[in-house]
Amino acid sequence: MLEDFKEAAKFSWLGSSSCEISWKKPPAGMFKINSDWATVDDGRRSSIxxxxxxxxGVTVAALCRVLPGRFTVEETEALAIEAGILLAKELDLQQIIIESDSLSVVNSIWSKDSSGGFSHIVNGILSSLDEFSSWQIWHLKRDFNKVAHELARFARSDNVNQFNCWF
Structure with a gap:
């Protein structure tokens, strides 16, 4: 499984010119969390x-998992962000930048909007963020979030329900 993860994550180890175009390193002392989701219309469960x-730009940790059901795009993206925050908390990281390609979820977190179908997840995210010394959340283009997306797709592979890796 580790070899499969490395293959899925190879986008993060491309030459610096590719990383500068698609993904930027966080400032010193900060950690960047990228999250994404995968779902299909065939009734299978969502994954993150x-x-x-x-x-x-060095990978500190990664995870991918299949969720216990099929969720909306916004719910799944919010659950992916929450999983990233909880992983950062478990690693005792204090300063984080979260990046997501879901503008609606990012806006809900920024505005602390607790209305809508995924407000309970946003409330959990906001509660968890209170425990960090600093945090930011940013929207980015989907093309800039390839590694997280490939991990979400990897979770859907045969015999993979959850994969966590700490470096």
């Missing part, structure tokens, strides 16, 4: 992928 990298 998360990768956390340091100021050098």
């Amino acid at each position: 992928g998360v990768i956390i990298r340091d100021y050098r």
Whole structure:
């Protein structure tokens, strides 16, 4: 499974010119959390992928998992962000930047909007974020979030329900 993870995450280890175009390193002392989701219309369960990298762009931790059901796009993206935050908390990281390609979820977290179908997840995210010394959340283009998306797709592979990796 580790070899499969490395293959899925190979986008983060491409040359620096590719990373500068698609993904930027966080400032020194901060950790960047990228999260994404995968779902299909065939009734299978939703899945998520998360990768956390340091100021050098080095992967600190990653996870992918199949969720216990099929969720809306916004719910699944919010659950992916929540999983990334909980992983950062478990690793005792204090300063984080969260990146997601879901503008509606990012806006809900920024505005602390507790209305809508995924408000309970946003409330849990906001509660967890209170425990960090600093945090930011940013929207980014889907093309800039390839590693997290590939991890979410990897979770859907045969015999993979959950995969966590700490470096």
